[in-house]
Amino acid sequence: MDANVIADFGCSFTAKLKKRLFFKPIIRYIQENRPDYLYLRAFHNANPITIHFLKEVRKAGTKIVIEIPTYPYDGEYRGFWQNLLLLNDKIFRKSLAKNAEYIVTFSQDDTILGRPTIKLSNGIDLNKIPLRKLPERHPDELHLLGVAEIHFWHGFDRLINGLKQYYKNGEQETKVFFHIVGTPFNETEKNTLKKAEKGISQYVIHHGALFGDELNAAFDKCDICIGSLGRHRSGVYSMNSLKNREYAARGFAFIYSENDPDFDNEPFVLKVPADESPVDIQAIVDFSKQKFDPAAIRKKTEHLSWNTQMLKVLNVISKD
Numbered sequence: 001m002d003a004n005v006i007a008d009f010g011c012s013f014t015a016k017l018k019k020r021l022f023f024k025p026i027i028r029y030i031q032e033n034r035p036d037y038l039y040l041r042a043f044h045n046a047n048p049i050t051i052h053f054l055k056e057v058r059k060a061g062t063k064i065v066i067e068i069p070t071y072p073y074d075g076e077y078r079g080f081w082q083n084l085l086l087l088n089d090k091i092f093r094k095s096l097a098k099n100a101e102y103i104v105t106f107s108q109d110d111t112i113l114g115r116p117t118i119k120l121s122n123g124i125d126l127n128k129i130p131l132r133k134l135p136e137r138h139p140d141e142l143h144l145l146g147v148a149e150i151h152f153w154h155g156f157d158r159l160i161n162g163l164k165q166y167y168k169n170g171e172q173e174t175k176v177f178f179h180i181v182g183t184p185f186n187e188t189e190k191n192t193l194k195k196a197e198k199g200i201s202q203y204v205i206h207h208g209a210l211f212g213d214e215l216n217a218a219f220d221k222c223d224i225c226i227g228s229l230g231r232h233r234s235g236v237y238s239m240n241s242l243k244n245r246e247y248a249a250r251g252f253a254f255i256y257s258e259n260d261p262d263f264d265n266e267p268f269v270l271k272v273p274a275d276e277s278p279v280d281i282q283a284i285v286d287f288s289k290q291k292f293d294p295a296a297i298r299k300k301t302e303h304l305s306w307n308t309q310m311l312k313v314l315n316v317i318s319k320d
Contacts, residue, residue, distance in 0.1 A: 006025045006026060006029050007022075007025035007026075009022075023049070023050075023052075023053040023056075026053070027053065027056045027057065027060075030056075030057055030060050030062055031060045034060065034061060034062070035062050036062065036063065037062065037063050037064070037065060037317060038057050038062050038063070038064050038065070039065050039067065039104075039313070040054075040064060040065070040066050040067065040100075041066075041067045041069065042066050042067065042068050042096070043069075044073065044085070044086070044089045044093075045089075046088070046089050046091075046092035046093040046095070046096040047088060047092055048092065050092075050096060051092060051095050051096050051099070054096065054099035054100075055099060057099075058099055063101045063317065063320075064099055064100045064101060065100060065101060065102050065103075065104055065118070065313060065317060066096070066097065066100040066102075066103050066104065066115075067103075067104040067105075068103055068104070068105055068112060069106060069122070070106070070107075070236065070239065071105055071106075071107045071109060071112055071236075072235055072236065073234070073236075074086060074090075074235070075153075075233065075234030075235035075236070076151070076153065076234045078152070078188075079188075093113055094113050094114060096113075097112070097113035097114060097115050098114070098115075100115050101115075101317060101320065102115060102116055102117060102118045102313075102316065102317065103115045103116070103117045103118070104117070104118050104120055104313060105117045105118070105119055105120070106119075106120060106121065106122050106239055106240035107119075107238060107239060108238055108261075118312065118313055118316050118317075120240070120309045120312055120313070121240045121245075121261075121262050121303075121304050121309060122240040122241065122242045122245055122304070122309075123245075123304060123305060123306035123308075123309040123310070124242070124245045124246060124249055124301060124304055124305065124306070125305065125306060126249055126298075126301065126302070126305060129246060129249040129250055130216055130250065131250060131251050131294055131295065131298055132219055132220055132250045132251045132252060132294050133220045134294065135220055135221055135222070135223070137223065140173060140174055140175060141174065141175050141176075141177070142174055142175070142176045142177070142223055142224070142284070142285055142288050143176075143177050143179060143221060143222040143223050143224075144159070144176065144177065144178045144179065144222065144223070144224050144225070144226055144255075144284070145178075145179045145180075145181065145218065145219065145222035145224070145225050145226065146159070146178065146179070146180050146181070146182075146225070146226035146227075147181045147182055147215075147225070147243065147246075148181075148182045148243065149182050149183065149184075149185055150180070150182055150183065150184045150185060150189050150193070151185045151189060152188075152189060152192070152230060152233055152234075153228060153230045153231050153233050153234045153236070154228050154229065154230060155228060155229030155230025155231075155233070155257065156178075156180065156193060156196075156226070156229065157192050157193060157195075157196040157230075158229045158230060158272075158276070158277070158278060158279050159178055159226060159229060159279045159281075160178065160193065160196040160197055160200070160204060161196055161278035161279070162278040162279035162280060162281045163176060163178060163200050163203050163204070163281055164196070164199065164200050164278070165278050165281070166281035166282065167200055167203070174285050175203070176203065176281055176284070176285065177203050177204075177205060178203060178204050178205070178226070179205045179207060179218065179221075179222055180193075180204065180205070180206050180207065181207045181208070181209070181210050181215065181218050182208075182209055183208060183209055219250055219252075223253075223288055224252065224253050224254060224255065224270075224284065224287070224288055225247040225250075225252040225253070225254040225255070226254065226255050226256075227241055227243050227244050227247065227254055227255060227256030227257075228241060228243070228256055228257065228258060229255070229256065229257045229272060229279060230257070231257060231258040231274070232257065232258075232274040232275065236258060237258055237259055237274060238258060238259040238260075238261075239258050239259075239260065240260060240261070240262060241256065241258070241260060244256060244260055244262075244263055245262075245301055245304050248263065248268075248297050248298065248300055248301045249298055249301045249304075250294070250298070251292075251293075251294025251295060251297045251298045252268075252292075252294070252297065253268040253269070253270070253287070253288075253290075253292045253297070254268070254269060254270075255269070255270045255271070255272060255279075255284065255287075256269070256271065256272075257271065257272050257273065257274045258274060262300075262304065263300075266300065267290070268292050268297050270283065270284065270287045
């Protein structure tokens, strides 16, 4: 592996188009260097140009493995323009997949788009994820944290609706706050949260997008993390959420609603129903009274490093 630049398209809007449409530099590199395998992360980008690129790669004798990080994904598209993009993907995705030896998936599917799968857990880099620092906290406060570019499948509105029910009869012995790091994907998501927060906005704190030390500081002020609470809305009931793994690597107990084979039976996980019911905040308060060891939680993620996960891929494709 080297750090040579194959092609530099610059930073302009035109450059953004070029890097999605012009594959000649990559094809030339593959033809000259003859790598055994190409690992491609497919982001719903099936189209004639990408298909032509993969055909040229195969002509060079390089085998192709395509990763589809979320499957099924059709339910993630909403609205006219998004569904127009999905229609394009539906037309071409099987033709794209035909060029792959395997599809890498984080689901439990044996085949996807007619191709055999290699099942992985979503990988993380532990060297880049710090272990949390335990905060000094008043015993009558509980601080929850959700980190995401907010889409409807995160279901944060379910937790906010749970807070609304929790505070319905006035002040509670334990004050629960929900911190949100990240921004809504679009105005629809923004309005959904705004509507849900009406009447209890003092308990929902928006931090916007944070990175680096600021993000770490936000984590260290909170007690329990919130994963996805609405994956059922996009038709996904089993997955290996990257966010769950990042939370665990930081040493947090966390909450989610889908099935995640790596964490479903762990004592530091609280699962909520995969439906539209408001999240039971009192159940979270009770859950939080347990003592969780951050270092022990982090240790549960050691087998989830990208090195370990990619070795699974190499073990399968090297046998062919």
